[in-house]
Amino acid sequence: MRVLVPFGARDPKTRLGAVLDEQERHSFAEAMLADVLRALADHDPVVLADAPVDVDAPVTVDERPLTEAVNAELASGVPTAVMMADLPLVGRETVERLIAPDADVVMAPGLGGGTNALVVRDETFRVDYHGASVRDHRRAARAEGLSLATVDSFQLAADIDEPDDxxxxxxxxxxxxxxxxxxHGGRVATTDGRAQFTWGDTEE
Structure with a gap:
């Protein structure tokens, strides 16, 4: 099965701009990508990037928006797994859980309604990553009469978009x-019994 990792190399992780400057955002995004590629190492992943990026994997550059770029790849009809590049907690066992279900479409929802990983085995299915995409992808699969499976995984749900993540x-x-x-000084602090991210010299 072909495995794609979409990556916004041009201007990554803009919502982290409150805590990381532009250079730091690029560096941290590439570190997360490295973690995802490590988890996918047994599956020869290809990075689908919107600009050239120097990583330890083949890179396909497609400057189109995410939805269009992924759909262009799915149009080939080759069974394809798509895993986002901001999932640094993912391990190899979780990858195997994602590809194990024998369904036309397998989805791993994100915590905010996104679709953090997909397996597509039917050439009629197309993605739409706008809005609550996990809901839209369920509807699209059912409309085509495709079998659908959902993988419930914290590792796949925990995409890193906001400072609180x-x-x-x-x-x-x-x-x-x-x-x-x-x-770079990132630490865990506890406030009112909850863990929070902070910058500092010591971890509480």
């Missing part, structure tokens, strides 16, 4: 993204 990387990650955050 960074604490999950420190609490649960052990790869390049967690290492990057700690090296």
């Amino acid at each position: 960074l604490v999950e990387v420190l609490l649960h990650g052990d790869g390049a993204a967690a290492t990057w955050l700690r090296a």
Whole structure:
């Protein structure tokens, strides 16, 4: 099965701009991508990027928006897994859980209604990553009469988009993204019994 990892190399992770400058956003996004590629190492992943990027994997550059770029790849009819590049908690066992169901479409929902990973085995299915895409993808699969499976996984649900998401990387990650955050002063603080991300010299 072909495995694609879409990656916004041109201007990554803009919603992290409150805590990371532009250079840091690029560096941290590439660290998360490295973690995803490590988890997918047994499946020869291809990075589908909107600009050239230097990574340890083949890269296909497609400057079109995410939905259009992925649909162009799906149009080939080749069974394809699509995993987003901002899932630094994903491990190899979770990847196997994603591809295991014998369904036309397999989805891994994100916590905010997105679709963080997909397996597409039917050439009629197309993605639409706008809005609550997990809901739209369910509807699209059912409209085509396709079999559908959902993989319930914290590792796949925890995409890192907002500053508040960074604490999950420190609490649960052990790869390049967690290492990057700690090296740049990222720490876990507890406030009112909840863990939060902060910058500092010591971890509470």
